[in-house]
Amino acid sequence: MTPVSSHSPHGQSPLRTVQVLGGGNAGSSVHVRSLASGLVARGVRVTVCAPTEADHLYDFSGVGAEHVDVPRSSDPGSVAALRAACADADLVHAHGLHASFRAVLALSGRRTPLVVTWHDRAYAEGARAHLVRLLERRVAKAASVVLGTTSALVDRARRTGARDARLAAVSLPGPRRTAENEHADTERLSPKVRAELGATGRPLLIAVGSLDRHRGYEVLLDAARVWRRLDPLPLVVIAGEGPLRGELQRRIEEEGLPVRLIGRRDDVRELLAAADLAVLPSRWEARSVLAQEALHARVPLVATEVGGLPELVGDAAELVPYGHPQALAEAVVGLLGDPDRCELLRERGVRQAATWPTEDETVAQVLSVYDELTQPRPLI
Structure with a gap:
C-alpha cells in the first residue's frame, strides 16, 4: 500500500x-x-x-x-x-x-x-x-x-x-459501545420492541430505507398479499420516510395488508435484533447499509439480486429477481418455515461480514x- x-x-x-x-x-x-x-x-x-x-x-x-x-x-x-x-x-x-x-x-x-x-x-x-x-x-x-x-x-x-x-x-462503522454490551442490550430489548411493533407471537420482517420508487416497496406489498393467509400472520415493518408514504399507506389500508410504516428511525440495530428476517426489495442498491447491518446482526436476509448486492453478500442471503413478488414471497415463506436454512445464512453472514474492509x-x-x-x- x-x-x-x-x-x-x-x-x-x-x-x-x-x-x-x-x-x-x-x-x-x-x-x-x-x-x-x-x-x-x-x-x-x-x-x-x-x-x-x-x-x-x-x-x-x-x-x-x-x-x-x-x-x-x-x-x-x-x-x-x-x-x-x-x-x-x-x-x-x-x-x-x-x-x-x-x-x-x-x-x-x-x-x-x-x-x-x-x-x-x-x-x-x-x-x-x-x-x-x-x-x-x-x-x-x-x-x-x-x-x-x-x-x-x-x-x-x-x-x-x-x-x-x-x-x-x-x-460499516460498528456500534460505539462494546459488542458484549450491545448484545446484552438487544437481547433484553427485543421482546419490548416486538411488543411495541405489534409482532408478539408472529414473525417480524424489517425493511429500512427511504419511501422512494426505486426501493421496491410496491413489490413488497404485493408479496405481503401472497402470505396474508399464513398463520401466524407475518408483520412487515418498514422504517423510512419519503414521497410514496401516502400511496403506500392507502394500499395497506385498502387491501388490509399486514404492513406498518413507522417513519424514519434511529434505532435500526434494535429493530433488526428483534426481527426474524430482513427484506430488501430494491430495484438497485450499491453497498446497502441494511444488508450489512443484517449480516452483522445475524438476521437472515432476503434481497433482490441487483447492483452491488451479490458482490456484497455473497452466498449469505436469499437473492431473488427484482420486480417478482411471487419469488420474494416464496423466499420469505420458505425461510420462515426452515430454521436450519436460517441458521446456515446466519453462519454465512458472519463469515461474509469478516471479509468486508x-x-x-x-x-x-x-x-x-x-x-x-x-x-x-x-x-x-
Missing part, C-alpha cells in the same frame, strides 16, 4: 481536507463521520461541509472535525458557502452526485484536487433522468479520482468519462489517494 502521511505537499503543516455532503444519505453521512474520525486521529485537518441538521445527527464536530453549515443544493447560497469553506483546502472530497456537482462549481478556476465518492446511483425519471446523466458526466470528468463503492459504480464512472475510477473500501483499512486507502494527489512528484 502507498505510504500515508498527514502533511501538506510542502511538509509545513497538516493536510487540510474538506468533506462535502449533501445531507440526505444516511450511508454517506455515517461514512464521512467514520472517515473524519480516522483522518483526525492521523493528524489531518478535516472540515465537513453539510447542513446543520446533519451535524446534529452525525456529530462530525464530536470526532474533531470542523463543521461548516452549507445548505442543501436547492439553496442558492450553497455554492458560495462551499467555495468559501474550500478556500484553504489542500484537497476536497465530495460524497454523492449532488454534493460532488456543487464541489465542482465551488472549485471552478482553482487547481485543488477533487476526490469524489459515488456511494449509490442517483435515481430520476423522465426529463430529470437526462439532467442526472449530464451531472454525472460533468462530475466524472472534473474529478481527479472517482471512488465507487461497487464494481458497477466504478464501471459507470469510467463509461461516464472519469479519468481515474477505483473501487473504494467503505466500512475495516474502518482502519478504509481510512488508510482514502489517505493513500490523498497523498498521491497532494505530494510533490519528483522532476524527471
Whole structure:
C-alpha cells in the first residue's frame, strides 16, 4: 500500500481536507463521520461541509472535525458557502452526485484536487433522468479520482468519462459501545420492541430505507398479499420516510395488508435484533447499509439480486429477481418455515461480514489517494 502521511505537499503543516455532503444519505453521512474520525486521529485537518441538521445527527464536530453549515443544493447560497469553506483546502472530497456537482462549481478556476465518492446511483425519471446523466458526466470528468463503492459504480464512472475510477473500501462503522454490551442490550430489548411493533407471537420482517420508487416497496406489498393467509400472520415493518408514504399507506389500508410504516428511525440495530428476517426489495442498491447491518446482526436476509448486492453478500442471503413478488414471497415463506436454512445464512453472514474492509483499512486507502494527489512528484 502507498505510504500515508498527514502533511501538506510542502511538509509545513497538516493536510487540510474538506468533506462535502449533501445531507440526505444516511450511508454517506455515517461514512464521512467514520472517515473524519480516522483522518483526525492521523493528524489531518478535516472540515465537513453539510447542513446543520446533519451535524446534529452525525456529530462530525464530536470526532474533531470542523463543521461548516452549507445548505442543501436547492439553496442558492450553497455554492458560495462551499467555495468559501474550500478556500484553504489542500484537497476536497465530495460524497454523492449532488454534493460532488456543487464541489465542482465551488472549485471552478482553482487547481485543488477533487476526490469524489459515488456511494449509490442517483435515481430520476423522465426529463430529470437526462439532467442526472449530464451531472454525472460533468462530475466524472472534473474529478481527479472517482471512488465507487461497487464494481458497477466504478464501471459507470469510467463509461461516464472519469479519468481515474477505483473501487473504494467503505466500512460499516460498528456500534460505539462494546459488542458484549450491545448484545446484552438487544437481547433484553427485543421482546419490548416486538411488543411495541405489534409482532408478539408472529414473525417480524424489517425493511429500512427511504419511501422512494426505486426501493421496491410496491413489490413488497404485493408479496405481503401472497402470505396474508399464513398463520401466524407475518408483520412487515418498514422504517423510512419519503414521497410514496401516502400511496403506500392507502394500499395497506385498502387491501388490509399486514404492513406498518413507522417513519424514519434511529434505532435500526434494535429493530433488526428483534426481527426474524430482513427484506430488501430494491430495484438497485450499491453497498446497502441494511444488508450489512443484517449480516452483522445475524438476521437472515432476503434481497433482490441487483447492483452491488451479490458482490456484497455473497452466498449469505436469499437473492431473488427484482420486480417478482411471487419469488420474494416464496423466499420469505420458505425461510420462515426452515430454521436450519436460517441458521446456515446466519453462519454465512458472519463469515461474509469478516471479509468486508475495516474502518482502519478504509481510512488508510482514502489517505493513500490523498497523498498521491497532494505530494510533490519528483522532476524527471
